[in-house]
Amino acid sequence: MVFTSFNFLVFFPTVLVVYFLLPQKFRWVFLLAASYYFYINIKPVYALLLAGVTLTTYIFTNLIAQTNSEKGKRLYLTLAIVLTLLPLLFFKYFNFVNEGIYSLLNLAGLHLQLPQISLLLPVGISFYTFMALGYTIDVYNEEVEVEKNFGIVALFLSFFPVVMSGPIERASNMFHQFRGKLQFSYEMAVSGLQLMLWGYFMKLALADRLSIYIDAVFKNVDQHVGSSLMLATLMQPIRVYGDLGGYSLIAIGCAKVMGINVIPNFNRPFFATTMSEFWRRWHMSLIKWLTDYVYTPLSFAFRSYGKWGIVIALNLTFIISGAWHGAALNFLVWGFIQGVALSVEMLTRKRKDAFEARFNLSKKWWYIMFGCVFTYLLFAFSLSFGGDAATVPEVLKIMERIFTDSLRLPYKDGDTMLYGFIAFSILFLKDFMEEYYPGRILLFNNKNNTVRWLSYYTVIFLIFYLGIFSGEQFVYFQF
Amino acid sequence: MEKEEIVSRLTPVFRKVFADSTLVITDQLSALDVEKWDSLSHMLLIAEVENEFTIKFKLKDLNKMANVGDMIAIIESKL
Secondary structure, three states, rough: OOOOOOHHHHHHHHHHHHHHHHOHHHHHHHHHHHHHHHHHHHOOOHHHHHHHHHHHHHHHHHHHHOOOOOHHHHHHHHHHHHHHHHHHHHHHHHHHHHHHHHHHHHHHHOOOOOOOOOOOOOOOHHHHHHHHHHHHHHHHHHOOOOOOHHHHHHHHHHHHOOOOOOOOOOHHHHHHHHOOOOOOOOOHHHHHHHHHHHHHHHHHHHHHHHHHHHHHHHHHHHOOOHHHHHHHHHHHHHHHHHHHHHHHHHHHHHHHOOOOOOOOOOOOOOOOOOHHOOOOOOHHHHHHHHHHHHHHHHHHHHHHHOHHHHHHHHHHHHHHHHHHHHOHHHHHHHHHHHHHHHHHHHHHHHHHHHHHOOOOOOHHHHHHHHHHHHHHHHHHHHOOOOOOOOOOOHHHHHHHHHHHHOOOOOOOOOOHHHHHHHHHHHHHHHHHHHHOOOOOOOOOOOHHHHHHHHHHEEEEEEHHHHHOOOOOOOOOOOH | OOOHHHHHHHHHHHHHHHHOOOOOOOOOOOOOOOOOOOOHHHHHHEEEEEEEEHHOOOOOHHHHOOOHHHHHHHHHHHH
């Protein structure tokens, strides 16, 4: 079930009514049932996989907690990691490995036909796998107490607002909420609904609108001039922000209405002045997860190499992140660009700080703006390698065309460009005010009823006026 | 080794890693208080501390270091 589907518009209010009518102690049980119903609705057989990962997590976390010897704990941890990761690796890389073997055999003169399985990646598999791994490692590191109640673990891994695309939650944040009093709070419900409203705006009015232009251009690269390619490349980060950022807000909002706090996923990413700051604001739950469970162990292992150890760890982490985004060379390039950018920033930081201090730059508006624009351009460039159909030679061809063929007028799609621009300007203004003038102009949180409701209606109107209602999927579902 | 001695040997290490010659270490000091203390410089700090005291931390120890007080306690347990 997709958040933007009609089904969800029936499902969510129904869940809410039953949830709050039930006595408090049964609410988490109902949430678990609702979450599985939500997931089964996509494809029933995939729910078995989710249940399997849940069972593995439950059994091994309990074994780790009960075992006294360090050796035993390590063994269970290793087994748990392998078993939890297997389904994800299988679904994600089976055909990639298969094709690799096929072409190798072909090269050797053997024309064997290997079984090609058309596998659709089970929705959300990456997200619940990461959550399960995080919880297991936390138990091993004695950072969270093991959960004895199987139902709570099952709810943690299947919780419907986050199961399909995150935010990638932590046991330490969710368990105590599920175990505690799940009660109605007027403030949380209002704030949750506000977040959902913005989320729908970002997805329907912005992301899906820009997708029309971006897809039109990138699906027919040869027919478009360099300036169109440049425009589409520049729109990509905004599209993904609208899509995944919007999805996250709907997810966080949903949970909030039910009295549950979910960690944030985006924090006005386009106001980052460096790549390292950008990655503290973009897809934050994934980066936090990667930092804790990939980067930290790697940089710890390489710590005797000093700064270069960190450079290696950074690059490996982002290459792994790239490989997770997709089994193809272009995603590795995407990861490598992030790794290199972050390494350069780290290695030159002292000099940059001194330079900024000498000319007193860090508070100058034009310097901040330069940093934001540069970071945005770098990310937009890297993102062109992050597309599904973008092979490395294709992206290089696009880049070449952008630099050699951008003097002609771009492909014009008046409605899309105008509506997309309006939607982006609204979001940009909102983020800008929250970033630099927090609390200066209150709309959703204005004490005046008229202003507040007028803002709600305006956003609702804008969603219907600017939005696209073709049941587009969210980009990150394919992970 | 007395705690005071650990603190006096830790101070120059912290000052060097975070390039701040006036940094004063307290038990409560944490990454939230030092601007340059992020996930990148943290590992440099760990490696320098290991060298200073010729000890080896475990990855598990790192997770238990919420502030300098925790770090000192772990160093003490290894000496």
